[in-house]
Amino acid sequence: MGDVTTARPVIGVLALQGGVAEHLAALERSGADARPVRRPEELAAVHGLVLPGGESTTMTRLLDVFDLYEPLRQRLVDGMPAYGSCAGMIMLSGAVADEDRPASGAPAVRPFGALDVVVRRNAFGRQVDSFETDLDFTGVDGGPVHAVFIRAPWVEKVGSDVRVLAAVPDDTAQDGAAGRIVAVQQGPVFATSFHPELVRGDERVHRYFVQIVRAH
């Protein structure tokens, strides 16, 4: 092993759907060697993984199709650092409050349980399903982070080992959103309801993850 404080960690982006290219670019700018992950061998070669936004039911299905569900579950059990954005947060959670369970068979979303939280998938209302706000992010210096929410989940319950990193400010114009928890961390795993990869020129959240991977 080289000097862990200066080495460029290899960080994968789960590349089955969603905003993969934006995460890869943000990670590269944040000091990581970033690679798309679609196969078990690719997963085995990374020090940490980003689970991007998209659609958590589709992501669950594609993880099965690409034979990645079980290997990824195992790496999370083994303590691999991970960062989930939006649908990625849902996949890392312990349970989904508003699960649309089919009449028979397996649930449509099978979260990995790497974060001891309950999320609500379609949380921020249907009429206005996207909004943006600035929020304070614990562990990220340099002022508020601009947060873009797109059909985003929020965190409804947190276990005692979970640290809340960010919540929607109380003066938000978005109905019912004030005070909602939108970023959490447990050990080397963290998640945001919003999409920092869409904010050009601000890599602070990705840098935060690169630091976690380096320290691990």
Ligand SMILES: NC(=O)CC[C@H](N)C(=O)O
């Ligand atoms: N932008 C997103 O990732 C949306 C997440 C979506 N609502 C889901 O259930 O997976």
